[in-house]
Amino acid sequence: MSGEATQQTPPGWAEPGGDWTPISIYTLVVVTIIYALSFLDRSILSIVLPLIKQELHISDTMLGLITGFAFVLLYSGLGVPIARLADRGNRRNILALGCAAWSLMTVLTGAVTNVAQLALTRFLMGAAEAAGIAPTTAMLSDRFGPRGRPLALSIMTSGSGLSALLMLPVAGYIAQHHGWRSAYFVAGSFGIVIAILLFLTVPEPQRLGKDGKADAPSFGTVWAWLRTRRSFGLMCASGACLAVTTYAMITWTPTFLMRVHGLTPGEAAAAFGPIRGLSSIVGVIGGGALAGWAARRNPRWLLLLPAIGAAISVPAELLFLLSDDLPIALTGLGLASLAGAMHFGPSYAAMVAIVPPSMRATTAAIFLFCVNMVGQIIGPLAIGWLNDRWAGLYGDEAVRYSMIVATICVVIASILMVLASGRLRDDLEAARIFTPAKGPTP
Template identity: 70%
Template sequence: MTPTSPTASPGAADTGSAERAWTPVSIYTLAVVTIIYALNFLDRTILSVVLPLIKQDLHLSDTMLGLITGFAFVLLYSGLAVPIARLADRSNRRNILAVGCAVWSAMTVATGLVQNVAQLALSRFLMGAGEAAGIAPSTALLSDRFAARVRPLAMSIMTAGSGVAALVMLPIAGLIAQHHGWRMTYFVAGGIGLAMAALLYLTVPEPARRGGPVTQRTPFAEVWAQLRQLRSFRWICLAGALLAINAYAVLTWTPTFLMRVHDLGPAEAGASFGPIKGFANIVGVIFGGAITAWAARRDTKWLLLVPAIGAAIAMPAEIVFLLSDDLPIAFTGLAIASFAGVIHFGPTYAALAAIVPPSMRATTTAIFLFCVNMVGQIIGPLAIGYLNDRWAGSLGEDAIRYSMILGGICAFLAALILTYAARHLRHDIARYEDATA
């Protein structure tokens, strides 16, 4: 049967050949979801580019900015992710993603209207509620749109959206902020997000679920009981949390680092950090997905060993970036760290999809993201902000140079944990395959 066209009516299900790797519908779906993933990344990280401007405008400390950046955002983001994913495991994932995109984009616009720290915290809080409907429904949707043999690459292309945002969108955000104010940056980003939410709902068909439609929801207690028996899952969660500390520390504080240590302006910081990180992220996630898809066909443990190698490389590269006074050398370290530090994205999601049945994939991803974000988004920005304030008296503007080393240490620990988790992955995949045979 011919796959549903991209212009099919909302709610239409694709009943085309599940085993065709790339079709017009799958490519179109991946493109739209990738752009929305990029906006998901952009809306939460605009704050990093305009942080000094907001600090001056609202008279905030680094510790308070770190608290608002991470803690205020992550409360609803993590708290709602699991129930939304539970809904996505048996409902229309396209619709859930479209509503989520519309909500977080509206809150992005609202952020441009805040007048005090309480309103800024509230806007971040509600933005997190919308973004909770982002990644889990997206990964579940793509898991059914793409066969297992190409799934790591498809997931990596989706997560390359964060690189697209850093490469293209953050520099534009920096320019808008410098010439038109930080508020206008939020208005533009939120408006684009609202348009993409409508495009997703009107043109992207909901794929048929592999194995047939889900007629009965698996109780959460049963999902949790099954996940607890998977040794690889617990270690993947721990490694993901450590990698998230590093990722959110870098995303939140690097533009400020460039302004304080290397005397760049907001536009210069965005125009240098964005393209370097963005291009390296795109290459890194696609390389990670492609090499893992090839290697995992020979041994599934490479779904975690490739990310482990990337995480191990990230630490020394970040130290070069932070400690070098020569800007070209520092940017070289940033590029290598950005490339290596995102290799894990696609393979990790593919590993999670491989150890559970389709009816549990969105919930499994959401539980993973709950663990990752509750640790990473809270500790990463807040710890760096606290250390900046703590060491400012003795180190001055260079305090941020040393506080950000914490992220690199976490990446190296994650590499060790992923290597250990890979020892259990093959057994957990075989356990799922035996249960469904």
């Protein structure tokens, strides 16, 4: 049996490690809460879109532009420079500063009085959130070894589900009963408190290198390495396709529930948040645990399992969008959220596994740049534009047909992940034997 495992799995992948120590678990809990807050701060807008539209007199196209483009421009553009700092400096401090900054922008969003101010706060929020994923991924990759990393990263990314399950309904309640501005004030203030907690109580993990110091290669070395890793390009393409649908659905689903099913903002948040949140948590953690177990026998499952989940989510999403019966529609939403969320942890685990430890933050930032520049810009904007174009033909139902178009991207993503899985083993082996003197291997 041991000989078979050695033959199928790159050396070190199936090795047990001391992953789940008290400090590792505590670090995971805190960064998961921060991940949840980052999603809350950017998702509140989806709940209060009709209220802002009415008060500031904004079209759906402009709302889609502000939601996606204004946020992602600096979010993606600053991701790589901040990741370079994270590969060399203190990742805990970078994450704490970023969390405090984007939480401050959340508070200021509650004070805007015109479209320009709303776009500016969204723009600066994206700049601050660039300090989120890459440092967090690198920190957890040093806290958890290959065996525990898929589950740990899945738990971290389940923060988006935690945000939808617990935080978004509270924000919706506050918005409906105390005004949309109050929702931003409360969310931002809570984020500042958590940023202080991170800075004071979470130590920076020890990393590889002399005396535990970072020995990060140049950006040119990282880029040259990634260009020769054929699975990485396919992962970026599949991630971008998934992001188009994901951000379109996150942004416009509450509006869909309000326009098509007649719910209030509070009711939409109470329906959308818990259903998507709980389903996402189960899908993310379950997918991470299952992929981590299966990857010890064959690492391809890190990408095959997400591909299967993405394929399953398509008919479930169509059930949600096409059914006029609200309970049936919400059942489809839950199934789609569960299956679609299975890719988060395994995909991140595959991504950091194909690079040496000193390249992890930069690799995560490059991946996120590709994914978000496509997904966050095209997804919300395309749906908003189609809503305006089709409003004369379908009225409030236009959002239903606009969102159906987005599901095509999930089918493409599933195919690309299967192709990437076929390249994964060679790239894992190349990362294992990499030395800075040798550089990238073709």
